[in-house]
Amino acid sequence: MFQEIINNNFLLASIINPASASIAWQEIVINSAFLISGFANFFLALYVYRKNPHESINKSFFYFGCVLFLWCLTGFLSSFTKNIFWLRASYGAGSLVVVSGLFFCSTLSGKKIKRSLKILIIVLCAILFYLCLFTPFIVEKLLSYGATGYDAVLGRLFFIWGFHQIIISLVLFYILFSSLRHVEERRKKQILYFILGAVIFAFWSLLVAVILPFFGFTGLSNIDSPSTIFMVAFTSYSIIRYNLMDIRSLFFLAFIDSLIIVAIIAFLLLLVFVSSFLFQRMLMWPIYALIVVVSIILFFIGRLFFIEKTDLEEAKADLTDALKKSEENRIKAETERDKTATIISNFSDGLILLDENDKIFSINPRAEKLLSLEAGKLLNRPFHTLADFPLAVPIRAVLKTGLKGVPNQQIELAKNFTIELSVIPLNLNKKDIGHLIVLHDISREKTVEKMKTEFVSLAAHQLKTPLSIIKWSMSMLKGGDFGKLNKKQTEVVQNTFKNNQRLIFLVNDLLNVTRIEEGTYLYKVVMTSMKEVVDSVVDTYKDEIKKRKVKINFSCQDNLPETMLDAEKMKLVVQNLIDNAMKYSPGGGTINVVLESDGENIKFTVQDFGIGISHGQQDKIFTKFFRGDNAAKVSATGTGLGLFMVRNIVEAHGGKIWFESKENLGTSFHLTLPIKKKPV
Amino acid sequence: MADKKNTVLIIEDEVDLRHLLKEKLESEDFSVLEAENGKVGLETALSAHPDVILLDIVMPAMDGLSMLRELRRDEWGKKVVVIILSNLNKVGKISEGMEENVYDYLVKSDWEPNDVVDLIRKKLGIKK
Numbered sequence: 129m130f131q132e133i134i135n136n137n138f139l140l141a142s143i144i145n146p147a148s149a150s151i152a153w154q155e156i157v158i159n160s161a162f163l164i165s166g167f168a169n170f171f172l173a174l175y176v177y178r179k180n181p182h183e184s185i186n187k188s189f190f191y192f193g194c195v196l197f198l199w200c201l202t203g204f205l206s207s208f209t210k211n212i213f214w215l216r217a218s219y220g221a222g223s224l225v226v227v228s229g230l231f232f233c234s235t236l237s238g239k240k241i242k243r244s245l246k247i248l249i250i251v252l253c254a255i256l257f258y259l260c261l262f263t264p265f266i267v268e269k270l271l272s273y274g275a276t277g278y279d280a281v282l283g284r285l286f287f288i289w290g291f292h293q294i295i296i297s298l299v300l301f302y303i304l305f306s307s308l309r310h311v312e313e314r315r316k317k318q319i320l321y322f323i324l325g326a327v328i329f330a331f332w333s334l335l336v337a338v339i340l341p342f343f344g345f346t347g348l349s350n351i352d353s354p355s356t357i358f359m360v361a362f363t364s365y366s367i368i369r370y371n372l373m374d375i376r377s378l379f380f381l382a383f384i385d386s387l388i389i390v391a392i393i394a395f396l397l398l399l400v401f402v403s404s405f406l407f408q409r410m411l412m413w414p415i416y417a418l419i420v421v422v423s424i425i426l427f428f429i430g431r432l433f434f435i436e437k438t439d440l441e442e443a444k445a446d447l448t449d450a451l452k453k454s455e456e457n458r459i460k461a462e463t464e465r466d467k468t469a470t471i472i473s474n475f476s477d478g479l480i481l482l483d484e485n486d487k488i489f490s491i492n493p494r495a496e497k498l499l500s501l502e503a504g505k506l507l508n509r510p511f512h513t514l515a516d517f518p519l520a521v522p523i524r525a526v527l528k529t530g531l532k533g534v535p536n537q538q539i540e541l542a543k544n545f546t547i548e549l550s551v552i553p554l555n556l557n558k559k560d561i562g563h564l565i566v567l568h569d570i571s572r573e574k575t576v577e578k579m580k581t582e583f584v585s586l587a588a589h590q591l592k593t594p595l596s597i598i599k600w601s602m603s604m605l606k607g608g609d610f611g612k613l614n615k616k617q618t619e620v621v622q623n624t625f626k627n628n629q630r631l632i633f634l635v636n637d638l639l640n641v642t643r644i645e646e647g648t649y650l651y652k653v654v655m656t657s658m659k660e661v662v663d664s665v666v667d668t669y670k671d672e673i674k675k676r677k678v679k680i681n682f683s684c685q686d687n688l689p690e691t692m693l694d695a696e697k698m699k700l701v702v703q704n705l706i707d708n709a710m711k712y713s714p715g716g717g718t719i720n721v722v723l724e725s726d727g728e729n730i731k732f733t734v735q736d737f738g739i740g741i742s743h744g745q746q747d748k749i750f751t752k753f754f755r756g757d758n759a760a761k762v763s764a765t766g767t768g769l770g771l772f773m774v775r776n777i778v779e780a781h782g783g784k785i786w787f788e789s790k791e792n793l794g795t796s797f798h799l800t801l802p803i804k805k806k807p808v
Numbered sequence: 809m810a811d812k813k814n815t816v817l818i819i820e821d822e823v824d825l826r827h828l829l830k831e832k833l834e835s836e837d838f839s840v841l842e843a844e845n846g847k848v849g850l851e852t853a854l855s856a857h858p859d860v861i862l863l864d865i866v867m868p869a870m871d872g873l874s875m876l877r878e879l880r881r882d883e884w885g886k887k888v889v890v891i892i893l894s895n896l897n898k899v900g901k902i903s904e905g906m907e908e909n910v911y912d913y914l915v916k917s918d919w920e921p922n923d924v925v926d927l928i929r930k931k932l933g934i935k936k
Contacts, residue, residue, distance in 0.1 A: 585896070588895070589866065589895050589896055592895035592915075592916065592917040593822055593825075593895055593916075595917050596825065596895060596916035596917045597822065597824045597825050597828065599916075599917060599920065600825065600828045600829075600832075600916075600920060600921050601824075601828060603920040603921055603922065604828060604831065604832055604921055607921075607922065609831065609832060609835055609921075632917045632918075635917075636917075
């Protein structure tokens with residue numbers, strides 16, 4: 129038996145007794161072919177699976193490939209060991225091949241096999257596999273083993289195996305071909321090439337392994353499994369050319385290339401070695417070792433590709449993510465841009481954007497409407513092109529001196545058409561990126577303002593006329609122009625006169641305040657002597673002074689310089705301050721009035737020793753309609769508008785006003801006015 | 809022989825005011841002429857040649873400033889004393905009047921009839 133094993137084991141025999149081993153170079157070639165095909169199928173299957181383990185087509189191809197590998201392996205072992213067990217195993221594997229092939233084709237073509245049918249097929253196949261492997265019913269006896277084939281006695285149930293192979297193959301091809309009609313063009317091409325490879329393989333295998341043995345000729349039946357290389361070749365081609373199973377990639381190409389190159393090298397080496405008789409004896413077993421080494425190399429190359437593939441896959445995923453994010457950001461940016469564009473085009477004010485070269489970048493519809501512009505003729509033109517449009521000419525004139533930041537400039541473009549112009553310089557990260565010209569239509573406001581002013585003037589005038597008549601009537605009455613009045617009559621007339629006077633003051637104050645608020649308080653500014661202003665006021669108040677029993681000490685610095693003032697308004701200021709000082713010094717007292725200058729400013733002070741202003745109310749003193757609580761107690765006739773007006777007038781002259789006060793001790797009001805000379 | 813009375817022409821559309829002033833001035837020994845608007849006032853002034861004209865601004869038919877402009881075209885009119893009595897503030901329009909050689913400008917609601925009389929006397933150089 130030992131001898132038998134040795135005789136049957138070619139490799140062992142050649143090591144022990146090289147001289148006696150009959151060198152069948154065909155055997156070597158065929159055995160190598162088994163291995164190469166087997167590993168090629170295995171690696172291809174593994175690659176396909178790893179590429180997309182969740183896709184059903186990839187999974188079924190993997191199973192198919194593994195089965196093919198198994199079949200090639202059993203073929204190799206059968207040829208190498210020339211043992212009937214492995215021969216039977218190869219027949220068993222053969223039945224697995226057609227079944228897994230069937231499942232793969234059904235997945236590839238999209239034609240589903242019913243679950244029950246699937247189970248039936250698998251069960252049948254399993255039975256057949258068992259029969260092949262463990263019973264003599266398929267392969268009964270092995271008589272001899274050659275290079276390309278063997279001489280064997282086939283079992284009684286061989287025909288069942290044969291039919292199984294043929295029928296399943298036919299069904300397989302039926303599914304493939306019939307699906308060609310229904311699938312899309314691309315799938316068709318993919319399938320076609322696979323079919324080509326499968327056909328060649330099927331034809332070859334069936335011929336040598338089934339049909340010929342059926343007629344008693346098993347001489348070629350050893351070379352069935354290597355023909356799977358055709359399938360590998362055509363499947364690979366389909367993958368590369370038509371992206372079969374969607375696994376085409378550079379790495380696959382590289383993998384296949386290296387597979388081919390290595391296989392060719394190995395084959396050539398083999399031929400070189402086997403062609404020389406001398407070498408054959410010595411190098412037979414190294415040849416097999418070479419095959420194994422090559423396979424290992426292939427395995428490692430494959431692994432390398434797989435690893436690199438994973439890295440590449442990750443990089444691809446990252447890139448896809450980045451692209452996706454970039455796309456999302458682009459969409460977001462575009463949305464923001466569109467939002468901004470919508471805001472600008474719907475903005476209620478006219479907007480003209482200038483770029484950093486003062487070229488017109490954009491004009492919104494409102495600006496077009498306001499200035500009767502044609503945006504088409506102005507875009508990307510220099511800013512001065514605006515002057516082509518008549519309504520825009522005054523704007524261009526205002527900005528001729530340069531696009532400095534213009535805060536709010538009112539420009540009357542036509543009768544009852546006034547706009548407020550603002551120029552805003554645009555800076556981004558300290559870089560000048562242009563200017564924004566804002567046109568705000570204030571025609572309505574201006575009209576309303578004008579109407580208000582006219583109304584106020586008219587109202588004041590209308591109010592003052594009857595008030596004047598009453599005043600004059602009472603004046604003449606109490607002056608005795610209409611006869612002497614008794615004490616009571618005099619009292620009544622005086623009261624009437626006094627209250628009428630209050631009304632007059634109120635109307636004046638209201639009129640003035642309204643004018644200040646609207647900015648229509650015109651200032652006729654001329655070189656004025658403050659001394660003269662104060663003198664005239666003190667003079668005016670001389671009767672009142674006598675009546676209230678106050679003493680006014682007016683001290684003025686010598687050679688007080690004149691300055692540009694609105695004398696009328698300053699008179700009101702002085703009047704107000706002195707009036708307050710007197711009003712809030714009940715029971716008389718002294719009022720100090722001081723005028724001095726330090727060369728740059730004129731300083732005016734009114735100091736009283738009266739009721740003062742309580743601490744808690746001092747910050748409200750200059751607000752409209754405010755009267756201190758203690759003031760209201762002393763004098764019912766204040767309007768609360770005087771100091772508001774005073775501050776406005778002083779500040780309009782560029783001056784400052786402030787006060788110091790202590791309740792019940794008195795108040796000092798100070799104001800400074802800058803000395804301005806008449807412009808030459 | 810009694811001193812010839814000084815004549816004052818009051819050009820004012822407000823009747824009550826006019827009458828009050830007239831009353832006052834007559835009690836102060838002035839001769840008073842009246843006109844209810846600028847047009848009538850101008851005619852009266854040019855025919856009667858008063859010593860002083862008291863002129864309101866806001867009047868129908870012809871306002872005070874227009875009347876003044878016309879008046880100053882006349883040889884006599886150029887030199888006559890005119891005192892504007894108005895309730896308008898002395899800004900803008902009124903300053904035009906000031907440039908036409910007006911003596912003074914009084915805001916009616918700020919002054920009393922006595923003040924008007926004093927001013928007239930001052931200008932004409934009359935002692936009380």
